Every structure is written in C-alpha cells, then in structure tokens.
Amino acid sequence: MTISQIDILVERLRTVVGPTSLILDDVERGAYSCDGLTSHRAVPQIVVVPADREELVAAVRAVIDSNLPWVARGSGTGLSGGALPDEEGVLVVTTRLNNILEVDPFSQIAVVEPGVVNLDLSKAVLGYGLYFAPDPSSQIACSIGGNVAENSGGAHCFKYGFTTNHVLAVEVLLPTGELVWLGSEGMDGPGPDLRGVVIGSEGTLGIVTRVVCRLMPLPEIRRTLVAYFDSVDAAARAVSDVVARGITPAAIEMMDHLAIVACELATGAGLDTSAESCLLLELDGESDEVADEFQAVRKVMSLHGSLHVWEAMNEDERALMWLARKAAFAAAGRVAPAYIVQDGVVPRSALPRVLERIGRLSKESGLAILNVFHAGDGNLHPLVTYDPAIEGQEEMAEEVAAKILTLCLDEGGSLTGEHGIGVDKVCHMPDMFSDSDLDTFSRLRSAFDPKGLCNRGKLLPTPRLCGERPGRYQPHPLEQAGLGERW
CATH class of the missing domain: 3.30.465.10 (Uridine Diphospho-n-acetylenolpyruvylglucosamine Reductase; domain 3)
Known part of the structure; x- marks a missing residue:
C-alpha cells in the first residue's frame, strides 16, 4: 500500500458516491474502529457509507480495482471482531441500505x-x-x-x-x-x-x-415461564429432561445467579435474585398442544427441584421476561467495565459438567463470569468480566476465555454457535479442524476471492504455517519444474 493508492481511490470514490457517503476525517473514522468486540480496534483508511445499492456496487468495484483490502460492516453489533476494519484498507458500511x-x-x-x-x-x-x-x-x-x-x-x-x-x-x-x-x-x-x-x-x-x-x-398462542432453581446443575438437568420427553420449546434460556442479579438491576423486570439459576422457557403453537406441553414442563421443573415458577399471565409479563434475558450483555456492565463473551457449544448432557468447570475457572482467576445462554442447544455465552484499568486483567480474561473454548472442544462441541470466528477465535480453528479441512476452506474462499482482500485475516488462520502465503494456492517449486503434481 502507498499513500498514492489511497489518494487515487478517494478521488474515484468521490465520482461514484455522494458527499455524505465518504468519511475521511480521523475522528469520524475512529468511530468505526471496532464492532461489539471492543478489545480489538483498528482505524480504516477510508469509510464508505453508500446511500443506496447503486452507490454500494460502484464503491466496492472501485475498491476492488484499487487492490486495497476491504471489510463490510452492518450495524456493528457482532461479538467476534468480524467487522473489525483493516488498517490498510476500506470499510464499507451498509446501514443506509435499510429498505x-x-x-x-x-x-x-x-x-x-x-x-x-x-x-x-x-x-x-x-x-x-x-x-x-x-x-x-x-x-x-x-x-x-x-x-x-x-x-x-x-x-x-x-x-x-x-x-x-x-x-x-x-x-x-x-x-x-x-x-x-x-x-x-x-x-x-x-x-x-x-x-x-x-x-x-x-x-x-x-x-x-x-x-x-x-x-x-405467528403462532396461535405462546406460553412463557421462568423457573428458579437452587443450583445450575438442577436447571441443566431439567433442560435435558424436557427435550428427552419429546417436547420442543420455542426457547430454553438459562441464567446463573450473577446474570440474574445483573439483569434485574438493569431492567427491574421482577426476577428472583435469591435463586442460583433460572430457566426461561417458551412454548408456542396450537392452543391444545401447548396447554398439554406446558403442564408437562411444569411437572419436569418440579421434579428437578424448582423453587418456584413465574408464569407470564399476559403479553406484558412475557415482554418483561424477555426484556430481562435480552438485556444480559448490556447488564454485565453492572458487574465490571468490560467483558469477553464466548460462544462455544457443548452437548446438552455436558452442560452441568462444563458449567462447573467454568465456575472453577472463575474462582481460580478471580474474574466474575456470568453465564447466560441458549440451553436447549448447548450454546454457551459465558461473559468473562474484567477491568482494563487493572494491569493484567484483560490478558487474564483472554486466557480464561480461551480455556472455556478448550472445554467446549474437549466435550465434543464447537468454537461457535452464532457469533462467528472473526478475529477472536481464528487462532483456535486448528484446534477444531485438521490441516486438510483448513486447506479445503481456504481453497473455497480463494475461488470467491482470488486476491484475498475481502475481510482478510478473519475466520481462517492465514498463514497457517511458517512461510505459507495466504490467498490463492501457490504452486510448489517441484510443480513448476514439472517434477510433481498436485492431487
């Protein structure tokens, strides 16, 4: 990259997008330096916010012709650094294409x-x-x-x-x-x-x-409840029992004590902050079927020692329950000024064991970890909290987060359920996939992006090996000499 490349691209972009679509000011570009993974930051050379599809297509084609790296960004709520800008390139923001x-x-x-x-x-x-x-x-x-x-x-x-x-x-x-x-x-x-x-x-x-x-x-009816337990283990076993009985709830969410307290402080929804854990469970569908399943679910909750159950009696109460659950990530700010949220997946049967080990990691590190997650499919969202003003805490949080991912893989799970790999978990990809797998992924990616400039450095660990060049396959010297072939 040279300064002249940027200057040339800026002039071309000015011809294809409107004056409000191009951001060059240092401070304004800095506003786009990260997505929801705030521990990783980078300021792009240029930010383009196209006003419509035609501007978007023209702008991106101009960037492609310039041979500069580029990254697409939506609302910036991602939690793995997938929209982290490239410091040498262009950030293309799609928020104005909202029709x-x-x-x-x-x-x-x-x-x-x-x-x-x-x-x-x-x-x-x-x-x-x-x-x-x-x-x-x-x-x-x-x-x-x-x-x-x-x-x-x-x-x-x-x-x-x-x-x-x-x-x-x-x-x-x-x-x-x-x-x-x-x-x-x-x-x-x-x-x-x-x-x-x-x-x-x-x-x-x-x-x-x-x-x-x-x-x-829209379903004919929805019925929602929050069941409270005196341990995370009891709630986790209740989840497995519900599914084992052939019931498929629309949602089964779990929160531990720290998450319950933080969410209640943030929303005042009415959660019982004395409980060690709770399940938010929702059934939907036809009225008769939901009624039968709801009674079965309540029996399962009781069987596994539920302290008491809060059933939503109307849409307002249901909205309060979901307000509390969906506020969890923001509510973590009441526990510490920063956190790293993980997104590993484990089999439902492994939930009690994995959550117990996460609890041990919290005690060993001295960092509070809030657990709030999609219990039905074992998609964990542990929030490892820390204070960046305290020396060493951020590094400790990153180490704990990495150990949680290892726990998930050891239990036969995966690195991500929905947040993605981004830059946060890219170095863990070889822990889950073989060299052959990663090579196949890389070749597929190169078929779409021969230059390797579209959101580079994300998802796949490149270069994976010392001296390996990212991007399209580079022939081995033996191939070039006619002494070997690729197979």
Missing part, C-alpha cells in the same frame, strides 16, 4: 436490503400475521446483512433454526466485482447450495446487497 423492498404475504417472503434492522422486519409484517423468526439478543439494532454474514440465531433458534433456515436467496457482490444471485425463492433450488456457503461466511466471500427472507406465521 424493505417487497413483502409477499401469500408466498410468505420479504425482499430486504442488508441494512434493515432485524426487529423492524418483524414489525413491518406483523399486520399480515407474519414475523421473521431469527431473533438475536441485539435484534433491536442488528441488521439482516450482518445476520446473514454470521448466520445468527437467537433465543428461539432451538425450535426455528438459524438465519440460514430463514433466508431463501441472497444477492451478493463478489470480491471479483461480479453481482450474482445465489439461491431461489423456493425452499430447495437446483445445484450446489452456494447460498448456504455465503451465509455464515462472515463477510469473507463478498457483500450481501439484497436478501430474500422467509417469513413465518
């Missing part, structure tokens, strides 16, 4: 731009008796484009799945400058599932410009 372009209530689909806020889509189709099922805790702020990039889930993913289950097609501007549609408006289009490849690729294969969302009918 719902089409709603077809008969086909139950909506076509949206990537900057549409998750919850706004559900609000827009509420009058048709429909909603968009993926509901990350940040749904009041996170964008559909970001949901696609991270394959976000949310509290109701246990029953309804992740973003990939609710996106039928995407229009993507590839790192080659080509604009393509992947997927179809049908549930299962012909050919390889390139739509599925892009969803969850963390912005490394291009930038989504339009999304065809699958909408769901």
Whole structure:
C-alpha cells in the first residue's frame, strides 16, 4: 500500500458516491474502529457509507480495482471482531441500505436490503400475521446483512433454526466485482447450495446487497415461564429432561445467579435474585398442544427441584421476561467495565459438567463470569468480566476465555454457535479442524476471492504455517519444474 493508492481511490470514490457517503476525517473514522468486540480496534483508511445499492456496487468495484483490502460492516453489533476494519484498507458500511423492498404475504417472503434492522422486519409484517423468526439478543439494532454474514440465531433458534433456515436467496457482490444471485425463492433450488456457503461466511466471500427472507406465521398462542432453581446443575438437568420427553420449546434460556442479579438491576423486570439459576422457557403453537406441553414442563421443573415458577399471565409479563434475558450483555456492565463473551457449544448432557468447570475457572482467576445462554442447544455465552484499568486483567480474561473454548472442544462441541470466528477465535480453528479441512476452506474462499482482500485475516488462520502465503494456492517449486503434481 502507498499513500498514492489511497489518494487515487478517494478521488474515484468521490465520482461514484455522494458527499455524505465518504468519511475521511480521523475522528469520524475512529468511530468505526471496532464492532461489539471492543478489545480489538483498528482505524480504516477510508469509510464508505453508500446511500443506496447503486452507490454500494460502484464503491466496492472501485475498491476492488484499487487492490486495497476491504471489510463490510452492518450495524456493528457482532461479538467476534468480524467487522473489525483493516488498517490498510476500506470499510464499507451498509446501514443506509435499510429498505424493505417487497413483502409477499401469500408466498410468505420479504425482499430486504442488508441494512434493515432485524426487529423492524418483524414489525413491518406483523399486520399480515407474519414475523421473521431469527431473533438475536441485539435484534433491536442488528441488521439482516450482518445476520446473514454470521448466520445468527437467537433465543428461539432451538425450535426455528438459524438465519440460514430463514433466508431463501441472497444477492451478493463478489470480491471479483461480479453481482450474482445465489439461491431461489423456493425452499430447495437446483445445484450446489452456494447460498448456504455465503451465509455464515462472515463477510469473507463478498457483500450481501439484497436478501430474500422467509417469513413465518405467528403462532396461535405462546406460553412463557421462568423457573428458579437452587443450583445450575438442577436447571441443566431439567433442560435435558424436557427435550428427552419429546417436547420442543420455542426457547430454553438459562441464567446463573450473577446474570440474574445483573439483569434485574438493569431492567427491574421482577426476577428472583435469591435463586442460583433460572430457566426461561417458551412454548408456542396450537392452543391444545401447548396447554398439554406446558403442564408437562411444569411437572419436569418440579421434579428437578424448582423453587418456584413465574408464569407470564399476559403479553406484558412475557415482554418483561424477555426484556430481562435480552438485556444480559448490556447488564454485565453492572458487574465490571468490560467483558469477553464466548460462544462455544457443548452437548446438552455436558452442560452441568462444563458449567462447573467454568465456575472453577472463575474462582481460580478471580474474574466474575456470568453465564447466560441458549440451553436447549448447548450454546454457551459465558461473559468473562474484567477491568482494563487493572494491569493484567484483560490478558487474564483472554486466557480464561480461551480455556472455556478448550472445554467446549474437549466435550465434543464447537468454537461457535452464532457469533462467528472473526478475529477472536481464528487462532483456535486448528484446534477444531485438521490441516486438510483448513486447506479445503481456504481453497473455497480463494475461488470467491482470488486476491484475498475481502475481510482478510478473519475466520481462517492465514498463514497457517511458517512461510505459507495466504490467498490463492501457490504452486510448489517441484510443480513448476514439472517434477510433481498436485492431487
């Protein structure tokens, strides 16, 4: 990179985007230095905030032609550093592309731009008796484009799945400058599932410009409860028992004592702060079925020693319960000024064991850890809190967070359930995947991005080996000499 490259690109961008779409001021660029993973920061050379799809396409093509690295960013709520800018390149922000372009209530689909806020889509189709099922805790702020990039889930993913289950097609501007549609408006289009490849690729294969969302009918009824327990172990066993009985709740969320106290202080929702843990469980569907399952669930809670149960008697009480749960990450600020949230996954049967070991890590490190997570599918969200003003605490928090990931892998789990790998967990990828796996991932990525400039340094550990060059495969000298071949 040279200064002249930046100057040339700036002049070209001025010809293809409006004056309000280009941010060059040092302070203003600094506002985009991180996403929700605030422990990692970088200031991009240029920030582009296109006003519409045409500006977006023209701007990104200009950046591609400049051979400078670039990163796509939505609302910036990501928690793994997936939208961390490249200090040598350009940040492309999609928040102004926030139009719902089409709603077809008969086909139950909506076509949206990537900057549409998750919850706004559900609000827009509420009058048709429909909603968009993926509901990350940040749904009041996170964008559909970001949901696609991270394959976000949310509290109701246990029953309804992740973003990939609710996106039928995407229009993507590839790192080659080509604009393509992947997927179809049908549930299962012909050919390889390139739509599925892009969803969850963390912005490394291009930038989504339009999304065809699958909408769901609102359930006939929802019944929600919070059950309190005198131990995390008892709550975890109750979760496994519910599922073992063939009941599929829309959501099963767990909070430990620290999380309960923090959330109650933040929201005043009415949680019992004397309990060691609680489960927020929601059933939805047809009235008769939900009524039967609800009684069965209450018996399971009692069987596993539930202290008492708070049942939502109306929509206002249900909203209070979810307000408390979805405030958890922000509420952690009442425990410490900073935290690292992890996103590992373990089998449900391993929950008691893993949570006990996390408790030990908290005692050994002296760092408070709040546990709040999607218990139904074993997707843990331990918040390792620390004070960056105290020397050594941030490093200690990072070490504890890494040990939690190791715990998850040791139990046969995975590094991430919905937050993504980003920069936070990229160095742990070889702990989960073999060299052959990583090489396959790299070759797929290079097929989309031959120059290796789209969100580089994220998701895949490159270079993985000493002296290995990232990007497209580089022929071995023996190949070049005609003495060997690749197979």
